[in-house]
Amino acid sequence: MSNLFLFIARSFFNLSSFSVLLLFLLSLSSFTATEAYDPLDPNGNITIKWDIMSWTADGYVAVVTIFNFQQYRHIQAPGWTLGWKWSKKEVIWSMMGGQTTEQGDCSRFKGNIPHCCKKDPTVVDLLPGTPYNQQIANCCKGGVLNSWVQDPATAASSFQVSVGQAGTTNKTVRVPKNFTLKAPGPGYTCGPAKIVKPSRFVTADKRRVTQALMTWNVTCTYSQFLAQKTPTCCVSLSSFYNETIVPCPQCACGCQNTSQPGSCVDPKAPHIASVVPSTGKNNYAPLVQCTSHMCPVRVHWHVKLNYKEYWRVKVTITNFNYNMNYTQWNLVVQHPNFDNLTQIFSFNYKSLTPYTAINDTAMLWGVKFFNDLLSQAGQLGNVQSELLFRKDKATFTFEKGWAFARRIYFNGDNCVMPPPDAYPWLPNGSSHQLISTLSLLTTLLAAMAFLLGYA
Secondary structure: HHHHHHHHHOEEEEEEEEHHHHHHHHHHOOOHHHHHOOOOOOOOOOEEEEEEEEEEOOOOOEEEEEEEEOOOEEOOOOOOOOEEEEEOOOEEEEEEEEEEEEOOOOOOOOOOOEEOOOOOEEEEOEEEEEEEOOOOOOOOEEEEEEEEOOOOHOOEEEEEEEEOOOOOOOOOEEEEEEEEOOOOOOOOEOOOOOOOOEEEEEEOOOOOOOOOOOOEEEEEEEOOOHHHOOOEEEEEEEEEEEEEEEEEEEEEOOOOOOOOOOOOOOOOOOOOOHHHHOOOOOOOOOEEOOOOOOOOOOEEEEEEEOOOEEEEEEEEEEOOOOOOEEOOOOEEEEEEHHHHHHEOOEEEEEEEEOOOOOEEEEEEEEEEOOEEEEOOOOOEEEEEOOOOOOOOOOOOOOOHHOOOOOEEEEEEEEOOOOOOOHHOOOOOOOHHHOOOOHHHHHHHHHHHHHHHHHH
């Protein structure tokens, strides 16, 4: 029935019959497998590179590196967890820069006991402050990986593993299978390991090149619908030319559970201090403020000022989650006027061009040591900036919601936008037109006829 109402509502706002039909058909096909594809980062993935560096008496020593090639999606604390299944009866004799979460049953060994004897080991990164004799390059960051655009120098993580009871030549080694990556929860799907050309390494003096004895890669891709059942952010809108503030859609990230007290926090409650953790401590089970949208994060887009040749927007990100400080947060915004962005205040900016000829997507993130931390819900739980755009006379208008963002992502997750017919209109906009009973009846009959024909 919601699809029927969508069809009817769009008809009232002077869309062509073809546009209405297209919207209706798109709504019927929502949440398909194609939703895992990210059109704003079509080549984004996490690649796991496994380089065998030397052979041992019963196996090999390898360096495993996790590269985050996603432009704006990062892995935050408590970090990544990597798993796989051995093809034979391999064991892990020792590790540096990482550790398995369980040792498993090593009772068949006497003398030297392996680090892990499980058929399906699970590996995590070591924490900062690990002794130097247990570290290797790019390790020990608690599993945190930055996005490729924000900081490529910290977008990789490595550990060294010594594998026993394995092959000792390129022909006898068997690659592991069933790779899994959690970051920190579900969302990533990994393909099979593929043997590739051995990695090459340039020495520090750049006068010699060495290479791995054998290399295989595993590629993992992200789906927001696998990561969580409900959205994690929403968008609200306002403008200087209309007093209406369009809130996030009701129940955008879930509805308040009135039958279960404590499912959210009332910020005005006198006992709030007893249920909210102290500042600076992350608990990864969300505890959100009671709102109509129930989203952990809200992004507000306000069309602030209009000049002769420029116009200005204010963007505010508010954290409603009492259990989470968002470090190294980022925002991706799509709007056609980003090709004429003149100035941005107090945020970092980079243009994203997934389609080379079209420059309508921007990535925004905080300035280091200034506002790169979005604190937990409360007085300090927001960051904001302003964007100054130069008008393009061929396209600029305040009509029909053109000045509002087309799509917004927070930390790589698509935020729920208000419906287009709810956008603030100009004072003489068509939202003030009266709809006659006859036109309502005509649209209802047309919709019912279409549905019967579609069935």
